[in-house]
Amino acid sequence: VKPPRFRYVKPTSLSEAVDLMGQMGDRARLLAGGQSIMPLISMRLIRPDYLVDINGLEALAYIRSNGESVSIGALTRQRAVEDSADVGARVPLLSQAIRYVGHMSIRNRGTVGGSVAHGDPAAEIPAVLLALGAAVTANGPKGSRRIPLQDLYRTAFTTTLAADEILTEVSIPAQPRNSGSAVLEVTRRHGDFAIVGVAATLTLDADERVEGARLVAFGTGSVATRLISAEETVMGEAPSEAHFQSAGRAASAELQPLSDIHASDEYRRWVAATVVARALPVALDDARARQGGGAR
Ligand SMILES: Cc1cc2nc3c(=O)[nH]c(=O)nc-3n(C[C@H](O)[C@H](O)[C@H](O)COP(=O)(O)OP(=O)(O)OC[C@H]3O[C@@H](n4cnc5c(N)ncnc54)[C@H](O)[C@@H]3O)c2cc1C
Numbered sequence: 001v002k003p004p005r006f007r008y009v010k011p012t013s014l015s016e017a018v019d020l021m022g023q024m025g026d027r028a029r030l031l032a033g034g035q036s037i038m039p040l041i042s043m044r045l046i047r048p049d050y051l052v053d054i055n056g057l058e059a060l061a062y063i064r065s066n067g068e069s070v071s072i073g074a075l076t077r078q079r080a081v082e083d084s085a086d087v088g089a090r091v092p093l094l095s096q097a098i099r100y101v102g103h104m105s106i107r108n109r110g111t112v113g114g115s116v117a118h119g120d121p122a123a124e125i126p127a128v129l130l131a132l133g134a135a136v137t138a139n140g141p142k143g144s145r146r147i148p149l150q151d152l153y154r155t156a157f158t159t160t161l162a163a164d165e166i167l168t169e170v171s172i173p174a175q176p177r178n179s180g181s182a183v184l185e186v187t188r189r190h191g192d193f194a195i196v197g198v199a200a201t202l203t204l205d206a207d208e209r210v211e212g213a214r215l216v217a218f219g220t221g222s223v224a225t226r227l228i229s230a231e232e233t234v235m236g237e238a239p240s241e242a243h244f245q246s247a248g249r250a251a252s253a254e255l256q257p258l259s260d261i262h263a264s265d266e267y268r269r270w271v272a273a274t275v276v277a278r279a280l281p282v283a284l285d286d287a288r289a290r291q292g293g294g295a296r
Helices: 014-027 037-042 078-083 085-090 092-098 104-109 112-118 124-131 228-234 241-254 265-293
Strands: 007-009 028-031 050-053 063-065 069-073 135-140 143-148 153-155 166-173 179-186 196-204 210-218
Touching: 014 028, 014 050, 014 135, 014 166, 028 037, 063 085, 069 085, 069 112, 078 092, 078 104, 078 112, 085 092, 092 124, 092 179, 092 196, 112 124, 112 166, 124 179, 124 196, 124 210, 179 265, 196 265, 210 228, 210 241, 210 265, 228 241, 241 265
Parallel strands: 007 050, 028 050
Antiparallel strands: 063 069, 069 166, 135 143, 135 166, 179 196, 196 210
């Protein structure tokens, strides 16, 4: 399918891009990796007058880390994150998740900022960023602001970013040494978006009781969702298979999944119980291995 006509602009600096977006507002869309926006334009689901190509803004492609956090520039390719030893060591949940994003050729072009801004409810990156308590930075004509992930999404494919704001950075607190993580998802084929997915982290105290748990479901509703009741079932416990099964049942009860062409709400609820119950022991093993091996 051919895209409708649009004008193409390629700024060479962030300030130029911010000026352009300020002038054009919702008549323009940013082009990053193009892996989501170009299919949408080609299928004529969106018809921007202008495409502002930010691929010249090389200053937005970086991974920086210190002991406390990892900062990733919005234009960083998903493949660079996958290959980053720093990301693997400090925020392993992101490394675990990114391999599920489409296929390697998509990750070679697709950017972290593009995935976050696109806001697909079945996307892995926003879900793990929510689980990790990340925040994003956005720059617009009115300046720069920081937005915690839990405040970024209104509904599917709709963020609280203004039309003239550019997402510039994702900042992620490093996972503690005594924590482990896991991502599990059910898809029809390898590389497809999740019908149901879960991102899990477990943090253990010195007695191997759970002192922190995060469970985020994705692909189930209009936005990625924290599973608070399921988290509570393992908090403070020396976790066992019985706790994992209880967490799965709690997840199934608290989720309000959608029915669509891929699956019914009932099926999603049933699968959510299973993926939660299976992800938690993987996260537990990971926490024990990291504690024992001093991986970070
Ligand atoms: C076959 C296929 C399979 C895929 N499978 C998966 C999958 O399993 N999981 C998954 O998560 N994704 C999947 N994707 C999507 C992929 O991850 C995309 O790379 C990602 O969603 C968008 O990133 P992008 O850099 O390509 O953004 P683009 O397509 O360039 O842009 C996407 C949207 O974000 C906006 N945008 C981009 N950058 C910024 C910015 N810095 N600030 C503000 N707005 C911005 C654009 O204007 C546009 O609206 C798949 C894509 C394809 C084609």
